[in-house]
Amino acid sequence: MGDKDQADAPPHEVTVSAFYMDKYPVRQDQYQAVMGSNPSRWKGGANPVEQVRWSDAVRYCNKRSQLEGLQPCYDLRAWACNFDANGYRLPTEAEWEYACRAGSTTAYFFGDNPSKLGDYAWYDKNSGAHPRPVGQKQPNRWGLFDICGNVWEWCNDFYKVDYYKEAPPQDPKGPKEGDNKVLRGGAWRFSVESCRSGYRYNENPGYADVCFGYDIYGFRCVRKTANR
Numbered sequence: 001m002g003d004k005d006q007a008d009a010p011p012h013e014v015t016v017s018a019f020y021m022d023k024y025p026v027r028q029d030q031y032q033a034v035m036g037s038n039p040s041r042w043k044g045g046a047n048p049v050e051q052v053r054w055s056d057a058v059r060y061c062n063k064r065s066q067l068e069g070l071q072p073c074y075d076l077r078a079w080a081c082n083f084d085a086n087g088y089r090l091p092t093e094a095e096w097e098y099a100c101r102a103g104s105t106t107a108y109f110f111g112d113n114p115s116k117l118g119d120y121a122w123y124d125k126n127s128g129a130h131p132r133p134v135g136q137k138q139p140n141r142w143g144l145f146d147i148c149g150n151v152w153e154w155c156n157d158f159y160k161v162d163y164y165k166e167a168p169p170q171d172p173k174g175p176k177e178g179d180n181k182v183l184r185g186g187a188w189r190f191s192v193e194s195c196r197s198g199y200r201y202n203e204n205p206g207y208a209d210v211c212f213g214y215d216i217y218g219f220r221c222v223r224k225t226a227n228r
Helices: 028-035 054-067 093-101 114-119
Strands: 019-021 152-158 181-184 201-203 222-224
Touching: 019 093, 028 054, 093 152, 093 181
Parallel strands: none
Antiparallel strands: 019 222, 152 181, 181 201
16 A cells, blocks of 8 residues: 655555445436435536535435445444444545555556556546546456546545554554545546555545535445455
């Protein structure tokens, strides 16, 4: 885990327990069906939902869990995650990077040469200045689509610049508190560098103001496997 070219992401070894992850970022039609509304600027049922705050993503996870008869993971009063619950939640930063890398150790999950990024991701050079329907590009080796580019994906973790120096080697879950939450994966109006597997980004969890064009934040869900 990590990126030798990023100051806040020194490479280090991490082990994560088994988990399931959505094949795609949550689409607008899925979000609408669960939450009854669509906050996105760039409307389209197959487009990734965007302009979602971290708290919006967490509420979606809980509601989706309830609709499927699973135990919700989040206490919406304390905004705390119960990792023992079998419902949906946001991935930890370590889980997200593990899934993105799909066994690779290179800068991108497809290698070190960024010239191939257009085969896998929508970013500033090929997006046409807006997000695109999910699943149009090639997936990574583990079958995950749009894991890089299109929209940044919220993680469960608080962000701390030097967290990697103190993180436990097994299932790190991020700092106990902080001002910002971690986002991963790059987005449709960001550069090729932001799509590197180890690239870290962060934002205030309540900040998704349409006036500032924060149509770059989306998410995908994970849940634990039955044998955890």
